[in-house]
Amino acid sequence: MTDIPLKLFNSLTRKLETFRPVRNGEARVYSCGPTVYNYPHIGNMRAYVFADVLGRTLSFKGYKLTHVINITDVGHLTDDADAGEDKLEKAAAENAQSIWDIARHYTEAYWADIKALNIREPAKWSIATDYVPQMIDFAKGIAAQHCYELDSGLYFDVTTVADYGRLARAVTDEGEGRIQPVDGKRNAADFAIWRKTPPGESRQMEWDSPWGRGAPGWHLECSVMSGNLLGFPFDIHTGGIDHREIHHPNEIAQNQAHCHSDASGANIWMHNNFLVERSGKMSKSSGDFLRLQLLIDRGYHPLAYRMMCLQAHYRSELEFSWEGLGAALVRLKRLVMGIETLNARHAELVSASIAPREAEPRGEEWTLKQVQADDFHPEVRRFLNAYDDWISEDLNTGVPLTIVEQILALKKVDPSEKLTAVAAMDSVLGLNFMWLTRTDLRIRPKAATITEPAIEAILTQRKEARASKDFATSDRLREELAAQGVEVMDGDPLGWDWKLVV
Secondary structure, three states: OOOOOOEEEEOOOOEEEEOOOOOOOEEEEEEOOOEOOOOOOHHHHHHHHHHHHHHHHHHHOOOEEEEEEEEEOOOOEOOOOOOOOEHHHHHHHHHOOOHHHHHHHHHHHHHHHHHHOOOOOOOEEEEHHHHHHHHHHHHHHHHHHHEEEEOOEEEEOHHHOOOOOOOOOOOOHHHHOOOOOOOOOOOOOOEEEEEEOOOOOOOOOOEOOOOOOEEEOHHHHHHHHHHHHHOOOEEEEEEEHHHHOOHHHHHHHHHHHHHOOOOOOEEEEEEEOOEEOOOOOOOHHHOOOOOHHHHHHOOOOHHHHHHHHHOOOOOOOEEOOHHHHHHHHHHHHHHHHHHHHHHHHHHHHHHOOOOOOOOOOOOOOOOHHHHHHOOOOHHHHHHHHHHHHHHHEOOOOHHHHHHHHHHHOOOOOOHHHHHHHHHHHHHHHOOOOOOOOHHHHOOOOOOOOOOHHHHHHHHHHHHHHHHOOOHHHHHHHHHHHHHOOEEEOOOOOOOOOEEEOO
C-alpha cells in the first residue's frame, strides 16, 4: 500500500487541507461534548460517531492520538444566549434534585450511549467544574485588553480581536441571531466570560471571582480545557455544525486574546452536519425526542444507527427514518453473516491442515503500517489501497463500506487474508464486525410479550406442517405469530426466520 496523505475539510478556510500535525507523529484533538442536563438525542450522537471515525482514522494512519471530550456541567444557558437560565440549574429545579445528581445521571447516560455505539474512550473526559479556577485565571489574563464589566457579568469585546466570526462567515448582527440583547453591551456579538449571580438569587453552582460570585460562560470552558489539556496550538477541534455559528467563533476569539495571536487555537476546525427528522422529534424541547434507547426499545441494534451514519458523509445532512434504520440493520446483518461464513470456512481449512497461514489477531487496533507489512493477495491489496484512498479523502466512509462487501465476495482468496483485511478496515469503521453475531443483532423490542422459545416452538410446528404440505396449518400458525407481533420471513436470503415488529 502507498502512503496516501490524509485530507480534511477545514471549516475555517472552507477547503480540504492535508493534515500536518503540530508535533511530528502526534495528533491532538478536542471535541465539544454534551451539556448534561438531559439525555442526548441521536442527532447529538452523530457528532461523536464522526469524531470517533476521525480519531480511528488518525490512529490507523499511525499517529499517536490524544483525544479530549468535555462534559459541560455548568454555564450553558437554555438558548445559548447571555441571559436566562443555566440548563443544569433549570433541570435541577424542575426535577427537585441536586444539580450534581442531575449532571452525574445524564453523564452516565451519555457514556452508556458512547459504549453502545462502539465509540472509543477518549484520552480524557474533561469535566467543566473541575477547571473553574483555571477559567478564572484565563479570564483575568485577558480582561484588561479584551473585556468590560456590566452589572450582569464580564463580557468579551469582539472588536478587540482580528476577523471575529470568520469561522461562521457572520459579519452582520443578523449573523448572530441567537444572541439576545443585554443592556450595556457594546456590540451585539459580545459574549459573557463570567456571569454574575443576580442580587437576591443563588445558584447551586457558583464561585467567587474578581467580578463577583457567579459562574463561567459556556464558551470560556472549552478554551480553557482545550488549552490546558492539549496546549495551543493543537491539531483539530470538532463539533456539530450548530457550534460553527456562535460557540466556536467565541472560542476562537478567546484563544486569540489568550495567545496574543491571530491564530484560532486549533489548526483545523471540523463540523458534522445535522441529522434531520421530519416529525420534529430531534429537539429536546419537545420532551419526546429520539434517544438511542428508543431505537433499542424498538428492536434495533445501536450499531445499525452507527451504520446509518457511516453511509452518509459527515458533512452532509442525514435524514432519519425508521425505514432507513431498518435498511442499515439489514446491511449490517449481511456483513456479519458474511464474516461468520468466512470464519467457518477458515476453521474448516485449519482443521483440515490446509490453511495457508494462521488467522490474524482480530482486535480493533490496526495501523496502516501493519496492513502494509502483510502479504496480501493482489486483489485484496487493490481493495485496501482503494479503502485508504477513500478514507483519506475527508473521512469518506460510504464507499469503504462497499469495499468491505467486495472483499468478502472475492473468490479463490485465503479466508484468513480476507478476515485480516476486514478487521483492519473495521478499525476505522468501528462496526465491531469481528465480534458481532447474528444473535447479537436480534434485539427484542421492549413491547414484545411472546418469548423466543415460544416463537421457536411455533416455527418448528409450522416447518413440520409445510414439510407435510399442510398449508392450512402453516398459514394458521403464521397468522398466530403475526397477531403477537412476529413477522415470519419465508425465503429471506439472509436466513433470518423471524423478527418482532411492535
